[in-house]
Amino acid sequence: MEGFIKKNGSVVSTFFLVAITFWFVFLILIPQLYMLDLSFRPNLPPLLRGGPDDVYTLTHYKHFIFGSETSKDTYNYVDVGVFVDTIGTAILVTIINLCFCYPIAFYIAKLATPSATRLLILALIIPFWINELLRSFAIRILFAGEGVINNLLLEIGLLDVAINFIALDVALYTGLTYAYILLMIFPLYNALETLDTNQLEAAKDLGSSTLRTHWRIVIPHAKAGIASGSTMVFMLTAGALATPVVLSSPNTFWFTQLIYQWFNMNDNWSRGSAYSIILLVVSVAFVLLMMRLFKVTIGEVVR
Amino acid sequence: MSADVELQGVSIAFGDFYAAKNVNVKIEAGEFFSFLGPSGCGKTTLLRAVSGFLEPSNGKVLIGGQNMSGIGPNKRPTALIFQNLALFPLMSVADNIAFSLEVRGASKQARRKRADELLDLVALSGQGDKKVHELSGGQKQRVAIARALAVEPEVLLLDEPLSALDLKLRQKMRTELRAIQQRVGITFIYITHDQGEALTMSDRVGVMNDGQLEQVGSCYEVYQAPSTPFVATFVGENNAFAGKVDKISKGVALVNVDGMSFSGAVGKTIEGDQHPLSVGESVVLFVRPESLTLAKDTKTTKNKFSANIETIEFEGNVKNIYLKTSTKKSIRFSVPSVFDTSGLNPGTKIDLAFTSESAIVLPNGPLALD
Numbered sequence: 068m069e070g071f072i073k074k075n076g077s078v079v080s081t082f083f084l085v086a087i088t089f090w091f092v093f094l095i096l097i098p099q100l101y102m103l104d105l106s107f108r109p110n111l112p113p114l115l116r117g118g119p120d121d122v123y124t125l126t127h128y129k130h131f132i133f134g135s136e137t138s139k140d141t142y143n144y145v146d147v148g149v150f151v152d153t154i155g156t157a158i159l160v161t162i163i164n165l166c167f168c169y170p171i172a173f174y175i176a177k178l179a180t181p182s183a184t185r186l187l188i189l190a191l192i193i194p195f196w197i198n199e200l201l202r203s204f205a206i207r208i209l210f211a212g213e214g215v216i217n218n219l220l221l222e223i224g225l226l227d228v229a230i231n232f233i234a235l236d237v238a239l240y241t242g243l244t245y246a247y248i249l250l251m252i253f254p255l256y257n258a259l260e261t262l263d264t265n266q267l268e269a270a271k272d273l274g275s276s277t278l279r280t281h282w283r284i285v286i287p288h289a290k291a292g293i294a295s296g297s298t299m300v301f302m303l304t305a306g307a308l309a310t311p312v313v314l315s316s317p318n319t320f321w322f323t324q325l326i327y328q329w330f331n332m333n334d335n336w337s338r339g340s341a342y343s344i345i346l347l348v349v350s351v352a353f354v355l356l357m358m359r360l361f362k363v364t365i366g367e368v369v370r
Numbered sequence: 371m372s373a374d375v376e377l378q379g380v381s382i383a384f385g386d387f388y389a390a391k392n393v394n395v396k397i398e399a400g401e402f403f404s405f406l407g408p409s410g411c412g413k414t415t416l417l418r419a420v421s422g423f424l425e426p427s428n429g430k431v432l433i434g435g436q437n438m439s440g441i442g443p444n445k446r447p448t449a450l451i452f453q454n455l456a457l458f459p460l461m462s463v464a465d466n467i468a469f470s471l472e473v474r475g476a477s478k479q480a481r482r483k484r485a486d487e488l489l490d491l492v493a494l495s496g497q498g499d500k501k502v503h504e505l506s507g508g509q510k511q512r513v514a515i516a517r518a519l520a521v522e523p524e525v526l527l528l529d530e531p532l533s534a535l536d537l538k539l540r541q542k543m544r545t546e547l548r549a550i551q552q553r554v555g556i557t558f559i560y561i562t563h564d565q566g567e568a569l570t571m572s573d574r575v576g577v578m579n580d581g582q583l584e585q586v587g588s589c590y591e592v593y594q595a596p597s598t599p600f601v602a603t604f605v606g607e608n609n610a611f612a613g614k615v616d617k618i619s620k621g622v623a624l625v626n627v628d629g630m631s632f633s634g635a636v637g638k639t640i641e642g643d644q645h646p647l648s649v650g651e652s653v654v655l656f657v658r659p660e661s662l663t664l665a666k667d668t669k670t671t672k673n674k675f676s677a678n679i680e681t682i683e684f685e686g687n688v689k690n691i692y693l694k695t696s697t698k699k700s701i702r703f704s705v706p707s708v709f710d711t712s713g714l715n716p717g718t719k720i721d722l723a724f725t726s727e728s729a730i731v732l733p734n735g736p737l738a739l740d
C-alpha cells in the first residue's frame with residue numbers, strides 16, 4: 068500500500084482508492100446484499116416492515132419452484148418454463164454469436180490489410196452509437212409482417228404470403244445476437260491477433276487443411292478469448308430486457324420481463340429480488356461449469 | 371528420397387518492387403545449398419516461392435523436374451523451417467513432430483513411434499512429453515528440424531533458423547545440421563545473411579544482392595574467386611582499390627590506382643570465363659586483409675604502398691590493423707595474434723605489399739555496405 072502511494076503520488080492514489088471503493092462497495096456490494104436480504108423477506112406493506120411478521124423466509128424461492136399456494140399444479144411450470152427458455156435461448160444465441168463472430172474476428176485479425184482492419188472495426192462500432200432500444204425497433208421494422216424483408220421477398224416473388232418472423236422468434240434471435248456482437252468480436256480479435264502468422268503457415272506447410280489448422284492451432288490459441296466473449300454474451304443475453312420486450316413474440320416471455328413485472332407492476336420487490344438472485348446464481352454457475360468443462364481459468368478469461 | 375530444385379528465370383514482384391529478378395539456378399538432389407545475402411536481398415522471398423507460399427510473377431520453380439506452379443505448400447514435397455521455428459506452443463513435443471502424420475490420419479501409436487524415431491535422430495530421446503516452452507533454444511531448434519523431417523520431404527527449406535541462438539550454440543548446430551543432412555540425404559536449401567554459416571555448412575553457395583543472384587559456386591570459389599565486387603566485399607573482408615586498367619597480359623591486369631601501379635589476376639565471370647576487360651576501363655582491385663604483408667618481409671618491388679596506422683583491434687585469433695593511405699583510403703590488414711605488433715602503433719607509417727596472385731581485378735560495380 069505504501070509502495071502504491073509512493074509510486075503514484077498521493078493525489079492519484081487517493082483518487083484510485085476512493086473511486087474503486089465507491090464503485091465496489093456502493094454500486095455493487097450494497098445493492099446486491101440488499102437484494103439478497105430482500106429476497107428472503109416476506110412482501111409486507113411499509114407499515115409492517117421491521118414488525119413481528121418481518122422474518123426470514125424461503126417463500127419467494129418456493130414460489131419460483133412450486134408456484135402459489137392456491138395453484139393446483141405441483142410445480143410452477145410457467146415461471147420455471149420461462150427461466151429454462153431464457154437460459155436455453157441465451158445459450159443458443161451465444162453459440163450463434165460465436166459462429167458468426169469467429170470468422171469476422173479471424174479475418175480482421177489475420178487476413179485483412181491494416182486499412183481494411185480500421186474500416187471494418189469502424190463499421191462494427193458505429194452502429195452501436197445508436198441506443199439499444201432504437202436498434203431493436205429497427206430490427207422489428209426489418210422483420211415485421213409488412214417489414215422491409217417481407218416486402219422485398221414478396222416483391223421479387225420469392226414469397227406468396229408474408230412470413231411472421233416475430234412469431235417465429237427470428238427477429239428476437241437476430242436482435243439478441245446483434246445486440247452483443249462487439250463483446251464477442253473484440254475478445255476474439257484480441258486473442259487471434261496475438262497468434263503468430265507463421266503458425267498458420269507452418270501448419271499448412273505440414274499438410275494441414277484450413278479446417279484442421281483452425282481446430283488444432285487457432286481455436287486452442289483463442290480459447291481464452293472465446294471463453295471471455297461467450298461469458299459476456301451469455302450473461303448479458305440472459306439478463307437482456309429491452310431487446311426481448313421489443314422483439315419477442317406474444318407467446319415468448321423473457322425471464323427478465325418476469326423480474327420486471329414483480330418489481331414494477333406487482334410491487335413485490337422481495338419476489339423480484341429472489342428471481343434476480345436465481346438468474347444471477349444459475350448464470351454464474353453455468354459459466355463456471357463451462358469453464359471447468361473447457362479447462363479455462365478465470366485468470367485467462369480476464370486477461 | 372531427395373529431389374533437385376530448379377529455378378528458371380524466377381522473378382517475384384510486389385507492385386513495382388522486384389524482390390527477385392530473373393533468378394536461374396539448379397540445386398542438385400542431396401545438396402546442401404545456401405542463399406547468402408544481406409537482409410532485404412530477396413532470399414526469403416525466393417524460399418517462399420520454393421515452399422509454395424508465393425507464386426513467382428515470372429519464371430518457373432521445378433522440384434524433381436516437375437513444375438510447381440499452382441501447387442500449394444501443403445502439396446509440395448518440401449518442408450520449411452521458419453526463422454522463429456513456429457512450433458505449436460500448446461502441443462507436446464511429440465504432437466508437434468507428429469502433426470503432419472496426424473493430418474494424414476495416422477494412428478496414435480504410429481504417430482508416437484515416428485515421433486520417437488525422429489527424436490532419436492535429433493538427439494532428443496525421451497523428451498516427447500515435454501511442452502515446447504520447457505525446452506532450451508537449441509532443443510527447440512531440433513524439434514523444428516524433426517517436425518519438418520516427419521513429412522519425409524524431398525527438400526528441406528531453412529529460413530535463418532539459427533539466427534536466434536548464441537554464438538557457441540550456433541556453431542554447434544551448424545555441425546549438427548550438416549550431420550543430419552548427410553544422414554537423411556535430402557536436399558537442404560538454407561537461407562542466411564551469415565557468411566560463416568553459409569561457408570561452413572554448404573556444398574555450394576548462391577550470393578544474392580538486390581534480388582539478383584550474383585554468383586553461385588563452392589564456398590571456396592565464392593571466397594577465393596568472387597565474380598563481382600559485391601561478392602568480393604560481402605563474403606569475407608576485402609580491401610578495394612578503384613582504378614583504371616593500364617595493361618592486360620596473360621590474365622594479369624596492371625591497374626593505375628591514384629598514380630600507383632598495382633597488378634592482379636583478372637577475375638572470372640559467373641560463367642567461369644575471364645572478365646573481358648579493356649585498357650582504360652574502370653575496375654576495382656581486391657586484396658584480402660590476410661593477403662597483405664609488411665613490405666620489409668618480402669623482396670618484391672611490385673604492389674607496394676604505404677599507409678598510416680589508425681587503430682589496432684584484437685579479435686582473439688587475429689589482430690586487425692586499420693590504416694589510412696595518403697589518399698584517405700581505408701585499409702584493413704589482418705595478422706595472426708602471435709604476430710609481433712609491438713613496433714606498430716597508431717600514427718606509425720608502414721609499407722605494405724601483396725602478390726599479384728592474391729589480388730583480383732573486377733569490373734567496377736556496387737560494393738557490399740558494411
